Amino acid sequence: MDRPSAKRHETSEGQDGALIRFANVSKRFSLEGGEMTAVSDVSLDVRGGEIITLVGPSGCGKSTLLNMTAGLFQPSEGTVFYEGKILSGLNHQVGYMTQSDHLLPWRTVFGNIVAPLEIRRMGKAAARERVESLLETVGLQGFGGSYPNQISGGMRKRTALARLLAYDPQTLLMDEPFGALDALLRLRLQVELRVLARRLQKTVLFVTHDLEEAVALGDRCAVFSARPGRIISIVTIPLPEDRDLMQLRYNSDFTRTCADLWSLLSSELARSGT
Amino acid sequence: MKIAALRLLVLVLLLGIWEFASGRLVSAFFISKPSSIGAKFWSILIDGTLLRNMGITASEAVTGFIVGGLAGAIVGLALGRSVTLAKVFDPFITAFYSMPKVALAPLFILWFGVDFQMRVLFTAVIVFFLVFLNTYTGVRNVSRELMTVFRLMGARESHLARMVVVPSAITWVFAGLRLSVPYALIGAIVAEIMAGNSGLGYLVEHAAAQFDTSGVFAALLGVMILALALNLAVKLLERVLMPWRDASEQREVTV
Numbered sequence: 001m002d003r004p005s006a007k008r009h010e011t012s013e014g015q016d017g018a019l020i021r022f023a024n025v026s027k028r029f030s031l032e033g034g035e036m037t038a039v040s041d042v043s044l045d046v047r048g049g050e051i052i053t054l055v056g057p058s059g060c061g062k063s064t065l066l067n068m069t070a071g072l073f074q075p076s077e078g079t080v081f082y083e084g085k086i087l088s089g090l091n092h093q094v095g096y097m098t099q100s101d102h103l104l105p106w107r108t109v110f111g112n113i114v115a116p117l118e119i120r121r122m123g124k125a126a127a128r129e130r131v132e133s134l135l136e137t138v139g140l141q142g143f144g145g146s147y148p149n150q151i152s153g154g155m156r157k158r159t160a161l162a163r164l165l166a167y168d169p170q171t172l173l174m175d176e177p178f179g180a181l182d183a184l185l186r187l188r189l190q191v192e193l194r195v196l197a198r199r200l201q202k203t204v205l206f207v208t209h210d211l212e213e214a215v216a217l218g219d220r221c222a223v224f225s226a227r228p229g230r231i232i233s234i235v236t237i238p239l240p241e242d243r244d245l246m247q248l249r250y251n252s253d254f255t256r257t258c259a260d261l262w263s264l265l266s267s268e269l270a271r272s273g274t
Numbered sequence: 275m276k277i278a279a280l281r282l283l284v285l286v287l288l289l290g291i292w293e294f295a296s297g298r299l300v301s302a303f304f305i306s307k308p309s310s311i312g313a314k315f316w317s318i319l320i321d322g323t324l325l326r327n328m329g330i331t332a333s334e335a336v337t338g339f340i341v342g343g344l345a346g347a348i349v350g351l352a353l354g355r356s357v358t359l360a361k362v363f364d365p366f367i368t369a370f371y372s373m374p375k376v377a378l379a380p381l382f383i384l385w386f387g388v389d390f391q392m393r394v395l396f397t398a399v400i401v402f403f404l405v406f407l408n409t410y411t412g413v414r415n416v417s418r419e420l421m422t423v424f425r426l427m428g429a430r431e432s433h434l435a436r437m438v439v440v441p442s443a444i445t446w447v448f449a450g451l452r453l454s455v456p457y458a459l460i461g462a463i464v465a466e467i468m469a470g471n472s473g474l475g476y477l478v479e480h481a482a483a484q485f486d487t488s489g490v491f492a493a494l495l496g497v498m499i500l501a502l503a504l505n506l507a508v509k510l511l512e513r514v515l516m517p518w519r520d521a522s523e524q525r526e527v528t529v
Contacts, residue, residue, distance in 0.1 A: 072422065092426065095426060096422070096423050102423045106445075118433075119427055119433050147518040169426075
């Protein structure tokens with residue numbers, strides 16, 4: 001799938017510029033003894049090539065939106081459009097990455113990254129070449145032959161990221177992927193993710209509960225209410241495309257935006273009493 | 275090195291106490307003594323009795339182990355993958371599993387006689403249940419999230435089976451196999467004791483029938499050696515088939 005390398009706002013395939021569109025989407029789950037509304041009346045347009053971060057109290061249905069984008073389940077009300085079409089069934093245009101890296105312990109780093117290429121029946125030589133270049137992209141040269149339990153948590157994340165990039169999904173769904181990592185490693189992976197997503201023109205939906213991460217990574221940030229999750233605000237992050245994540249700490253726009261998000265969220269937390 | 279020396283010391287001490295107690299504190303008729311057990315072991319070793327019978331027991335245990343293990347793994351995979359089948363068979367499996375398999379021996383003798391075939395089948399049944407249950411639980415526990423991640427990559431059922439389910443089941447099959455080693459031996463030896471004219475179990479039984487305590491202990495020593503050898507064999511096989519396991523042992527342990 002060759003996408004034109006035009007500017008990011010023109011890469012979307014939807015009729016009106018939205019690659020992913022949530023139109024008045026609600027999702028209810030039936031539980032024992034009643035129903036639970038995970039998200040309620042969410043409308044959000046995600047442009048192709050955009051990085052959107054989703055923040056909100058835990059259990060507010062952020063992950064539910066990702067699952068619907070992946071086509072794992074249908075909304076109870078409203079519609080999810082992908083490339084202008086109503087989404088039904090699994091969405092093979094997306095790649096999913098969660099807090100757990102989901103590597104196959106019985107395969108080496110190389111074997112893990114090559115798995116999606118095997119599924120696509122890519123030729124051995126071509127696949128090998130692609131994996132080698134991906135190993136370089138994520139900074140894992142020389143570790144192709146290691147098993148996941150031989151490498152550190154950060155390297156496992158990189159492996160998972162390389163596997164995600166291997167099959168070149170248009171959209172990356174990331175559910176707190178860096179949650180369990182230490183601060184420095186996290187920062188490095190955030191830098192890499194932003195650079196890679198930009199270079200490869202990926203659209204990213206990134207769920208996090210970390211406000212600073214949400215501001216640092218996102219082009220826009222959707223702030224959710226407590227359950228049932230609604231979007232209370234969509235904040236455009238006033239930081240440049242080529243922001244230097246390493247220096248954000250001292251950037252006044254960054255700290256101000258974090259403070260804004262915090263005031264939005266804290267009133268929400270106070271309201272929900274959690 | 276120090277540990278090895280201490281172990282040797284414990285062994286020597288135990289044997290010494292045994293040797294001393296025999297005939298002085300307890301009648302040698304009941305507990306024999308290490309020196310005569312050693313002599314007896316040596317004599318049945320050179321006249322070939324030990325190795326011949328050990329070979330018979332080993333081939334029963336190994337054949338039963340392979341037959342039972344394969345069947346257990348296959349049935350475990352099948353039931354683990356099919357929710358309906360699993361639900362249907364669940365109570366039957368639990369019922370059979372909770373029954374002590376040794377109690378089946380008389381029935382097996384009735385059905386298959388007292389020769390090699392019966393002992394192999396008896397061992398296989400015992401191994402089957404252990405491997406089956408482990409594989410079954412293992413397949414059930416393959417992370418659904420992991421499967422979803424692969425489905426999104428475009429994986430079909432055949433891919434999932436080859437890349438995810440079977441390799442993860444291997445881990446569990448081996449857990450079952452390792453558990454089964456002593457039980458496979460139990461199966462073979464119980465069968466020999468009850469209905470044998472050869473094998474280590476027969477050797478034990480035959481010596482006991484002649485009140486030859488040293489012979490019993492010498493045969494038991496043979497059983498112990500065989501058990502250790504089988505354990506080692508499974509471990510080696512595991513290392514070959516699951517190199518990633520080995521890798522985790524090499525990693526430094528951090529807490």
